[in-house]
Every structure is written in C-alpha cells, then in structure tokens.
Amino acid sequence: MEKNNTSEDSIKILNRRSFIILILGSIMSFIISLRLFSLQVINFSFYKKKSVENKVAIKLTPPIRGDIYDSNKKLIAGSSSLYEFIVYKNLSKDYMKEIKKLNTLIKLRLNLDKISKRIKNFNEYSGFILSRASWKQIVEFEKNKFLFNSIKIVESKKRFYPYKNFSQIIGYMGEPSNPNEFYPKGVFHLEKSYEKYLKGTPGKIFNEVNSRGKIIREISIEKSIKGNDLDLTLDFELQNYAQSILPPDKKGSIVVLSVIDGSILSMNSNPTFNAQIFEDRENSKINNLLNDNSKPLFNRAFSGFYPPGSVFKPISALVGLQRNLIDPQTEVICKGHSSLGDRNYYCWKKKGHGKVNLKKAIKESCDVYFYELAKKINIDDISNLSTNLGLNQGYDIGLSNLGKGLVPSKKWKKAFLEQSWYQGETLIACIGQGYNQTSPLQLATLYSALLNRGKYPIPRLDKKSSIKITGKLLNSEHQKILINALNAVVQEPNGTAYKLTISNPEFVKIGGKTGTSQVIRIKESEREDDQYKLKEIEEKFKDHSVFVGYAPYDKPKYIAAVIIENGGSGSAVAAPIAHKILDFAYKNNV
Amino acid sequence: MFKDLKSIYDLNWIYFFIILIIFWIGEINLYSAAGGSFDPWASNQLIRFLIFLPLFFLILMLEPKFIFNFVEIFLILIFIGLIITLIFGYTGMGATRWIRIAGFNLQVSEFTKIAIVLFMAKYFHKLNAEKTIGLLKSVLPLFVSLIFFILVAIQPDLGTAVIILALGLVVIFYAGIKIIYPFLAILAILIISPLLWTFLKPYQQNRIQIFLNPDLDPLGKGYHIIQSKIAIGSGGLKGNGFLEGSQSSLNFLPEKQTDFVFAIFSEQFGFTGSILLILLFFIMFLIPVLKTFKLTQVFNKIILFVLSFKIFFEFLINISMTIGILPVVGVALPFMSYGGSSLLSNLIICALLLNFMSINERKRMFS
Numbered sequence: 001m002e003k004n005n006t007s008e009d010s011i012k013i014l015n016r017r018s019f020i021i022l023i024l025g026s027i028m029s030f031i032i033s034l035r036l037f038s039l040q041v042i043n044f045s046f047y048k049k050k051s052v053e054n055k056v057a058i059k060l061t062p063p064i065r066g067d068i069y070d071s072n073k074k075l076i077a078g079s080s081s082l083y084e085f086i087v088y089k090n091l092s093k094d095y096m097k098e099i100k101k102l103n104t105l106i107k108l109r110l111n112l113d114k115i116s117k118r119i120k121n122f123n124e125y126s127g128f129i130l131s132r133a134s135w136k137q138i139v140e141f142e143k144n145k146f147l148f149n150s151i152k153i154v155e156s157k158k159r160f161y162p163y164k165n166f167s168q169i170i171g172y173m174g175e176p177s178n179p180n181e182f183y184p185k186g187v188f189h190l191e192k193s194y195e196k197y198l199k200g201t202p203g204k205i206f207n208e209v210n211s212r213g214k215i216i217r218e219i220s221i222e223k224s225i226k227g228n229d230l231d232l233t234l235d236f237e238l239q240n241y242a243q244s245i246l247p248p249d250k251k252g253s254i255v256v257l258s259v260i261d262g263s264i265l266s267m268n269s270n271p272t273f274n275a276q277i278f279e280d281r282e283n284s285k286i287n288n289l290l291n292d293n294s295k296p297l298f299n300r301a302f303s304g305f306y307p308p309g310s311v312f313k314p315i316s317a318l319v320g321l322q323r324n325l326i327d328p329q330t331e332v333i334c335k336g337h338s339s340l341g342d343r344n345y346y347c348w349k350k351k352g353h354g355k356v357n358l359k360k361a362i363k364e365s366c367d368v369y370f371y372e373l374a375k376k377i378n379i380d381d382i383s384n385l386s387t388n389l390g391l392n393q394g395y396d397i398g399l400s401n402l403g404k405g406l407v408p409s410k411k412w413k414k415a416f417l418e419q420s421w422y423q424g425e426t427l428i429a430c431i432g433q434g435y436n437q438t439s440p441l442q443l444a445t446l447y448s449a450l451l452n453r454g455k456y457p458i459p460r461l462d463k464k465s466s467i468k469i470t471g472k473l474l475n476s477e478h479q480k481i482l483i484n485a486l487n488a489v490v491q492e493p494n495g496t497a498y499k500l501t502i503s504n505p506e507f508v509k510i511g512g513k514t515g516t517s518q519v520i521r522i523k524e525s526e527r528e529d530d531q532y533k534l535k536e537i538e539e540k541f542k543d544h545s546v547f548v549g550y551a552p553y554d555k556p557k558y559i560a561a562v563i564i565e566n567g568g569s570g571s572a573v574a575a576p577i578a579h580k581i582l583d584f585a586y587k588n589n590v
Numbered sequence: 591m592f593k594d595l596k597s598i599y600d601l602n603w604i605y606f607f608i609i610l611i612i613f614w615i616g617e618i619n620l621y622s623a624a625g626g627s628f629d630p631w632a633s634n635q636l637i638r639f640l641i642f643l644p645l646f647f648l649i650l651m652l653e654p655k656f657i658f659n660f661v662e663i664f665l666i667l668i669f670i671g672l673i674i675t676l677i678f679g680y681t682g683m684g685a686t687r688w689i690r691i692a693g694f695n696l697q698v699s700e701f702t703k704i705a706i707v708l709f710m711a712k713y714f715h716k717l718n719a720e721k722t723i724g725l726l727k728s729v730l731p732l733f734v735s736l737i738f739f740i741l742v743a744i745q746p747d748l749g750t751a752v753i754i755l756a757l758g759l760v761v762i763f764y765a766g767i768k769i770i771y772p773f774l775a776i777l778a779i780l781i782i783s784p785l786l787w788t789f790l791k792p793y794q795q796n797r798i799q800i801f802l803n804p805d806l807d808p809l810g811k812g813y814h815i816i817q818s819k820i821a822i823g824s825g826g827l828k829g830n831g832f833l834e835g836s837q838s839s840l841n842f843l844p845e846k847q848t849d850f851v852f853a854i855f856s857e858q859f860g861f862t863g864s865i866l867l868i869l870l871f872f873i874m875f876l877i878p879v880l881k882t883f884k885l886t887q888v889f890n891k892i893i894l895f896v897l898s899f900k901i902f903f904e905f906l907i908n909i910s911m912t913i914g915i916l917p918v919v920g921v922a923l924p925f926m927s928y929g930g931s932s933l934l935s936n937l938i939i940c941a942l943l944l945n946f947m948s949i950n951e952r953k954r955m956f957s
Binding site: 021026046 | 891
C-alpha cells in the first residue's frame with residue numbers, strides 16, 4: 001500500500017514534467033512559426049528578389065558608340081575592332097591567380113593592385129576588360145589557353161579618330177569611374193558632354209545559372225542599341241585648311257562662324273594633339289602630351305582669353321552713339337596722345353592722326369579718338385552692351401573648359417579687386433586693353449552680333465540643335481555707320497588692313513578690324529607702329545596679333561576670328577590668315 | 591516473444607496514417623528536390639521504406655516484456671557498433687560515421703538514441719519505488735549518456751551526439767529529478783562551454799561562428815544558411831507551388847535532399863504549408879503523449895513520451911537550423927530527409943510507440 005502511494009506520487013511528477021516539456025515544445029514551435037512568418041511574409045519581397053538574382057545571371061554586352069560626323073557626313077570619330085583580354089569571374093574562383101599568371105606570361109604590365117580592387121565589386125557575369133591584346137599576345141595566349149579558365153579573348157570596339165585636327169573639339173575617351181561600367185566613357189570635350197547621347201544602351205543576355213555560376217541555358221537576349229550619331233556644324237575641309245595656315249611655330253587659333261545661323265564651321269588651335277593616342281594607349285606619347293609646356297590639350301579658340309585690343313573699339317563707338325556722346329561728324333584732333341589728370345595716354349601712331357571722325361578712328365584705329373570718347377563714358381554701359389553682344393559669357397556647346405571671359409564693370413572691380421573704378425581705366429578698356437578678356441570664339445560671336453544688328457544666333461556645334469537667337473536689336477543707323485567703317489579698314493587706303501586688298505586682289509572682299517593684344521603695358525605708345533616689328537623684343541613679351549573679319553563685305557556670310565600669340569601687330573600676321581580662311585570658306589561655299 | 595495477432599486491432603491507426611502521410615510528403619519533396627524525378631532520392635527512399643516495413647511490423651508485434659528484457663543487450667550491441675564504427679568505419683565527408691552491413695551503410699549513432707532512451711526508461715522504472723530521485727541516483731544514467739555522447743562526438747558527429755545527450759537529460763528531467771538539477775546542469779554547461787570549444791574540430795567551431803554571422807563566409811560555410819533562407823523566404827505565404835522552387839531545382843542549395851530538405855518544402859508550399867507541417871508533427875508528438883497520462887508504468891511512460899519527443903525534437907532542431915536560428919549541426923528531418931539510417935531508426939521508434947500505445951496496463955507486466 002505504502003509502496004503504491006509513493007509510486008502514484010512519482011507518476012504525478014512524471015505527468016507534471018511532461019506538461020513542462022510540452023509547453024517548452026510549444027514555445028519552440030511558436031518561435032519557429034514567428035521566424036517563418038518573418039522570412040516568408042514580412043521579408044518576402046527581399047528574399048524573392050534574392051532568389052531571382054540567384055537564378056538569373058545578367059551578362060552585359062557593350063553597345064557601339066555613336067559616330068561623329070562633320071556637316072557633310074564625313075566620319076570624324078567612329079569605332080573600330082580590336083581584341084581584348086576579358087576576365088569572367090564566374091568561370092573560375094582563381095581568376096585573380098590567373099590574371100597574375102597571364103601578366104607574367106605575356107608581360108601585360110598590369111597594375112595588379114588597382115585591378116584586384118576594381119574587379120572585386122565587378123558584376124560576376126559581365127566581362128572585366130583586362131587589357132588590349134595584340135596579335136603577338138593572342139598567339140602566345142592561344143598556346144597556353146588551357147592555363148586560363150576565367151580569361152578569354154573577345155572582340156571589342158575602340159574609338160577611332162581618323163583626323164587629328166578635330167581632337168581639340170571631339171576630345172577623347174577614358175576609363176569609367178564607376179566600377180560597374182565596363183566600357184570606356186568620354187572624358188573630354190564633346191565625347192564627355194555628349195556621353196549620354198553617344199554611348200548607347202548595353203545589351204543584356206539573361207542566363208539561367210546553377211549554384212556554381214555555370215550557365216545552364218540562355219533565357220533571352222536584349223540586343224545592345226548603338227548610340228546616337230552626332231552631326232557637327234564643322235566643315236571637314238575648312239577645319240583642315242585652317243590648321244594648315246596657322247603658323248606651326250606659333251601658338252594661335254582660328255574660329256570661323258556662320259553669320260546666318262551661328263554654326264561653328266571650323267575651330268582650330270595650335271599646337272594640337274592626336275586623340276587616337278589615348279585609344280591606342282600609347283603611354284609615352286600621352287605622358288609627353290600631358291607634360292608639354294605649350295599645352296596642346298588647351299583649345300585656345302574657346303579656352304584662351306586675351307585682351308581683344310582694337311577689335312573691341314566698335315563697342316565703345318556704339319555706346320558713344322547710343323548715349324549721344326558722339327555722332328558720325330564729331331571730330332577729335334589726334335596729336336599722338338591724350339591726357340587725363342597728370343597722365344598721358346598714347347596713340348599707337350606717335351605722330352598722331354590729325355583730324356579724326358568716327359569712321360577714320362575705326363579705319364585707322366586711332367586710340368586718341370576713343371580716349372576722348374572714353375572720358376565721357378560710363379564703364380558699366382560698355383560692360384552691359386558687351387554682354388548683350390555675346391561677350392562676358394560662355395556658350396553651351398558641349399566643350400570642356402569653356403570660359404566666360406571678362407568685360408569689366410564697377411561692380412566687378414569692387415567685388416573682385418575691392419577697389420573703386422578709375423576713369424583712366426575706362427580709357428584703357430575702351431581700346432580693348434586692361435582687364436578685358438575675350439576668346440577668339442567670343443570675338444567671332446561679337447562680330448556676328450554686330451552684323452546681325454544685335455539679334456544674333458548663339459554659336460552651335462551640334463548640327464541638329466535648334467538655332468537660338470538672342471540679344472537686343474540695335475539702331476540700324478548706328479549699325480550702318482559701324483559696318484561702313486569696318487569695311488573701310490580693309491577696302492579703303494589708309495585702312496589698317498588695306499594691305500590685304502592690295503596683296504590679294506583675287507580674294508573675296510572682306511571687312512574687319514585689326515587688333516593688338518598687349519602682353520605688357522609698357523609698349524602702349526608703340527602698338528601697331530611699323531618700327532615695332534623690327535625691334536628685338538623677347539618672343540614671349542611680344543603682343544598677340546588679332547584680327548576679326550567677315551566675308552563678303554557687302555553681304556556677310558562668314559566671320560573669322562584669328563589670334564596669333566606673340567605674333568606682333570594684327571595687320572601684319574592675323575589679318576592675312578583671316579583673309580585666306582574667309583576666301584577658302586567663300587570659294588568652297590562652306 | 592510476440593503479441594497475439596489480434597492485438598493488431600488495438601493499433602492506433604490514426605498515428606499509423608500520420609506516419610504514412612508524413613513519409614508521403616517526404617517522398618513528394620524528394621521528387622521535387624530532384625527536379626521532378628523519382629530518381630535518385632525518392633525511389634531509393636521508397637525502396638528502403640518497403641524493405642524496412644517487415645522489421646517495423648515485427649517490432650510492432652513484440653511483447654513489451656521482451657523489449658524490457660532486451661534493453662541491456664541492445665545497449666551493449668550499440669556500444670560495440672560504435673566502437674566498430676570508430677575502428678573500421680567508412681569515412682565520408684571528414685567523419686567516420688558509417689559501417690557497412692549487408693550492403694547498407696549503417697549509422698550506428700542513429701540507433702544509439704533509441705538504446706539510450708530504452709536503457710534509461712528501464713533504469714528509472716526500477717528506481718520508481720523511491721520517493722524522489724536524488725542527484726546520486728541520476729549520476730549513473732548521466733554517466734552512461736555522456737559515454738555515448740563522447741563516442742559519437744569523436745566520430746565526429748556533433749549533431750547526433752548533442753541529441754543523444756539531450757534525450758538523456760530529457761529522460762532524467764521527465765523521470766522526476768528535482769527541478770533544481772536541470773538548472774545546475776545548464777549552469778555547468780555554461781561554465782564548461784569555453785572548455786568544450788577547444789575540443790571542437792575547427793570545422794565545428796567554424797559552423798558555430800558562421801551561424802552567429804553567416805555573412806562571414808557567404809560563398810563558403812555560411813552559404814548553406816544564406817541559400818536556405820533565400821529559398822524559404824522566397825516561398826512567401828502560399829509558396830511557389832509544387833515543382834516550382836527555383837532555388838532547389840537550380841542546385842543553389844547544397845545537401846538539399848538531406849539536412850536542408852525543409853527549405854525545398856517551404857519554398858514550394860510557403861508559410862501555409864510550413865505551419866501545417868509543424869501542426870502535423872505536433873499532433874504526431876501529442877498522440878503518444880496523451881496516452882502516457884493513462885499509463886502508470888514508468889517504463890511505458892518514458893518510452894512513449896521521450897521517443898515521441900525525440901521525433902518532434904529533431905523536427906524542431908532541423909527547421910531551426912534551416913531558418914538560421916540554430917547552428918547547422920547535421921540533424922535529419924524525420925521521415926523527410928534522404929537517408930536510410932535515420933528512416934530506419936524513426937520507423938523503429940514509431941513501431942515501438944504504436945506497440946506501447948496499445949498496452950493494456952491492467953496486468954502488471956514488469957517485475
């Protein structure tokens with residue numbers, strides 16, 4: 001009996017304990033259910049996405065980049081075939097070892113540290129471009145092919161620039177900055193600014209893969225789409241001709257602009273470079289180029305800023321006319337200098353021009369006339385009108401390092417130099433020296449604005465872009481007076497560029513304005529003096545030679561702005577070049 | 591030795607059918623794991639099942655008295671089997687877990703679980719006269735389970751070893767040890783666990799570290815857990831549907847037919863299917879447990895409760911492992927994982943459970 005009691009007690013303990021275990025089991029089941037709920041219901045989309053990624057491997061195929069043409073559909077940047085060593089990470093875990101092996105076997109001179117960093121984050125199924133493969137390297141590789149599971153030789157495209165005279169506008173390609181972009185991108189000038197337009201859409205090959213990354217079957221293919229072709233306003237022949245007439249030993253630039261629609265017909269800068277060396281990875285040439293003191297990468301047509309010199313004078317004249325400070329009959333006696341306060345301001349012609357009216361002042365480029373005018377001028381009027389006529393600003397034409405230049409104002413001087421404006425500075429500004437900074441492209445635009453009576457087309461390079469007209473209309477009388485004077489510069493005796501008419505009578509008749517851009521101020525009295533050319537002046541202190549002209553003078557179609565650094569006076573160097581290029585453009589009906 | 595053939599009428603047919611249902615789910619699952627093919631797993635597993643069925647019915651018809659008397663012999667046979675495994679065993683995947691008997695690769699450790707429960711059931715049955723069982727009295731069974739734990743752990747098969755030890759502790763707890771001892775045991779384990787860590791093989795340490803942070807090695811050891819979670823998670827509420835599991839059919843999941851078979855199931859049948867499966871296993875656990883409340887014999891109670899618990903416990907451990915709440919220790923999903931030893935051992939357990947559920951305790955069976 002007693003024994004039974006104890007036995008029954010212990011049975012009760014067993015039953016109690018089984019409840020505890022049952023409860024623990026239930027709790028455990030509940031926790032598992034919660035976890036399943038979290039995985040399958042709450043985080044379902046996350047895991048679903050992962051499972052799709054697991055299943056489908058997307059291999060990207062690079063698109064063909066759009067071609068670039070001149071205005072007559074002449075190819076100036078295209079694509080050509082080449083072979084590359086491509087690494088596919090999914091084909092072997094030891095891809096990094098194989099890259100090292102390849103590097104020692106074929107002497108590719110790879111930067112292994114950089115590559116290992118970049119390849120780490122790279123898409124597993126899209127090929128990583130290791131290096132170009134030459135024929136010799138391909139043969140060597142084929143012999144040892146069995147050593148490399150992850151590396152393949154694949155045909156690919158590279159950029160092809162057949163003509164080096166376009167490099168300073170088209171720019172060049174470089175390595176992608178984002179590790180997941182697997183093809184080169186434009187890094188300079190049009191290649192850079194038109195990157196999205198030119199690059200195209202990569203193709204996608206959807207593969208079903210197993211857990212080892214082995215492709216089981218191809219699901220579908222999205223073909224790559226070639227980028228858009230870019231048509232430029234440039235004229236192939238004109239561009240090449242312009243380069244050929246730039247003095248090879250001088251730095252300089254020529255811009256030819258259409259008066260009608262603002263098309264940039266040619267835009268050259270010397271020295272220049274060949275963009276193809278970047279595509280061909282000619283590292284020694286690239287290094288030489290980057291270290292060249294004459295800066296061939298620098299396109300002086302739109303990145304080079306110089307004081308415009310006398311080609312700026314029409315603006316001062318316009319302000320005088322607009323403010324009724326002068327009329328065409330107003331006369332000034334030029335004795336070779338003008339004084340303001342205790343300072344003398346010299347004309348380039350020491351003997352003086354004698355009696356000078358507006359037409360003569362422009363035709364013979366009399367400085368004293370403009371000094372006298374400047375004494376009455378508010379510099380802000382000059383600055384505002386300049387802005388209206390295309391200076392003081394950049395144009396959105398897709399070029400790198402396109403600066404704005406400067407035509408000074410009181411406000412500008414206060415803000416940047418923290419000084420107030422002196423009247424003497426207005427005198428210097430009115431003849432285009434001093435703080436004034438303009439590029440050849442801006443000068444061409446300025447003359448386009450004058451010829452178009454103030455409402456002018458903004459310069460453009462993309463032929464398909466619409467023509468945008470900007471600016472305020474000028475008084476037609478004022479414009480006529482100015483154009484008449486500018487024509488006289490070349491067409492009438494005593495004009496600073498009359499020489500052109502005499503030496504090349506068969507050329508198209510042009511109008512224009514000479515200028516001399518001062519490098520150092522000391523020679524203020526010596527500008528455009530014939531004696532000046534004979535003087536032995538150290539090359540780098542010589543003035544820049546400037547000329548802006550248009551042709552034909554009675555019905556202008558083309559504008560050429562020429563600057564030759566350290567070339568001396570505008571009439572001697574820049575003007576003949578401008579005449580040649582305008583004649584070429586006119587005769588070939590560019 | 592055998593019961594009267596008429597006792598077949600007393601069989602708990604519900605339980606029997608649940609076994610068949612779960613095995614059938616397992617078969618379907620192995621079929622889909624092979625990408626919609628009976629070959630190789632589903633067909634093999636079915637053949638094994640059919641081969642084992644006679645043994646199942648044989649054990650089902652054994653006299654409980656015979657089983658009671660056979661316990662020690664069984665334990666000694668298992669002990670010898672484990673020693674043979676260690677010396678002559680067949681090595682696979684860095685562990686020596688199998689011995690070849692009559693063309694089968696037998697994993698003795700699976701049967702150790704049954705032997706240890708039977709042995710302890712008998713031990714505590716004999717102690718039942720005592721009012722409460724003190725610490726000393728529980729030292730012997732603890733000692734025995736530790737010996738078997740070590741024999742299996744050095745194979746090395748940590749998963750099975752831990753289950754063996756856990757079952758030993760569950761029997762001791764169930765048999766009525768003072769509630770303080772289990773706490774002491776847990777405390778002791780916590781204290782010696784840093785020591786135990788040094789005894790673990792590097793790959794076992796690795797597994798535990800990776801369990802704590804699978805992203806340590808997403809393509810290596812952590813790969814299992816990550817891929818398994820992706821498969822389960824992508825199943826969603828309703829599942830992708832039968833044979834529609836992309837992760838499983840594309841071989842993203844290694845060992846999907848064995849330890850990670852639940853992921854295959856859950857990917858196809860989703861949260862709904864998973865909860866139903868948990869319920870099914872819970873009912874399967876509960877049926878023998880309900881019977882224990884009607885029984886007074888300690889041997890019967892322990893066998894019914896702990897062996898039924900064993901199946902449910904392994905089920906919970908296995909799932910926890912696949913959903914990343916326990917480290918991957920290599921515990922099979924009962925009746926669903928591909929593997930002969932696990933199937934045979936669970937069939938023997940179910941035969942024992944069915945056998946003991948039909949016991950009529952009115953006559954005193956054991957002395």
